[in-house]
Amino acid sequence: MKPIAPVAVLAAAYLLVPLLLGGNAYLMTLLVSALIIAGIALAWALLGNLGGMVSFGHAAFFGVGAYTSALLSMQAGLPVLLAIPLGGLGAALAAVAVLPALRLSGPYFALAILAYAHIFRILATELKSLTGGSAGILGIPGLPTLGGLELGSRNGQYLLVLTVVLAFIALYRAIWRSDYGLALRAMHDSEDATRVVGVNSTLLKAAMLFVSAFMTGTIGALNAHVINFLDPDYAFSGAWTIVPIAAAIFGGYRTLGGPLLGAIAVYLLDQLLFKALFPSGHQIILGVLLGAMILLSPNGLLPWISRRLQRRPATEVRHAAA
């Protein structure tokens, strides 16, 4: 069953979803937004899992990526598909400013990076000649048409963001399985012990920060070209940090697929159900949802599902024996 399941999920994601739901513009918009959240959640989980750092500042990378790509495509006239990865690089460059915070750990790092996120928001507000200040940027070019596929259409956006998120999962997996991934996981137990065996732990942590910032910035850039509008309050909103964290923990932040699954579950529940129940302040239910998940399965939804899938054949055997 194991090798077939991922193929089936991929086929469903690439073929069934656009074919069955493609006509429903609202639902496709929600799915694209959920995938955007998934991309940030994945980047956040990578930094936490491999770098051992809890970040409350991913909105900074998201916003810097969005602004970089928007400005490069509008003012420098770069093609959108080139500007997007450059947005990711811009966010990685912004992460250089965060490097001093690597000396901190645990809650101290989390608080420091929260402050950094605020600095970038102020910069975007105050650098009026470049960013348009708090009035924001209108008319950001949409996604182009590539080889006959209209990326700017609802289905096109969905397919592109889905592909980017899956590519990031593949990158995460490759790092996880490499020797560096082994060293990074070893750092959870004792950073001193990894240094003693010859691991340049500071460099590896910085590398994870750059990878995570690049991913988040790329996602932010994609989002900017999907919604065609930016202002500092939107681009650097704390929601770009909080919702992905909730999604990653809900789905299982120690697994590769957990953040993606969590983002789709949490975002769709929030938008389709909670929003209908409580038009304002519906995000408060996310906390309840997260608490319930931690009671049900502290490791998140994906480990819970895979445990149940593994257990079922065993119980059947037991019933047969009885």
Added chain:
Amino acid sequence: MLEVNRVRAGYGAINVLWDLSLTIREGEVTAIIGPNGAGKTTLLRAIMGLIPLSQGDIALHGDSLAGRQTWSIARHGISLIPEGRLVFRDMTVEDNLTMGAFPNSRRAGVAHNLARVYELFPRLAERRRQLAGALSGGEAQMVAIGRGLMAEPSVLLVDEPSLGLAPVMVQEIFGILERLKAEGRTIVLVEQNTHLALSLADHVHLMQAGRLLLSEPAPRVDLQRLHDLYFAR
């Protein structure tokens, strides 16, 4: 081969080592003994670059190690088997050992060195797929020693290998150290158990309050005098 020259080091405002000098000779077991708080572990941490020197120098084969980062010192050929073992609990025994050969220059020898460690510790071969966190204290100490050997170090720093172990296990660990000594390895052994340390050592240094109180070849050490010094204020 390893020269510690007038070293001062400590933790922030608290200084622990006071102008400490000693020489570690190639192919010998150098035992550093002394009561709690004498600065034995601090000395090993200073050699390994885990704490900075505020004065003095440490040199391996004439190359100064002062100001170098820990990973660079490890790649230079010094292995520390840390106090309390510090194994990677969430990783398998084999992954723990593989981590010991992390530097690029050591990767080529992984398979050969793994086989050597398993030959030295057959018990680890049986448990290679188990998580290190599930091991007993003695087995974890074996993992820590094995991990230290994976990098083919020129100097092995062993910090209190008997700490918290059952007497049978202590004997087994010291049996292994005996074998490593017979192979001609250079070992620096920090130990509170003076009898065990003396039985293994070629050279003995007694530390107290961050200074050396006595440095003698092991055969010349008079246990009575050693204990008098050890327990004197």
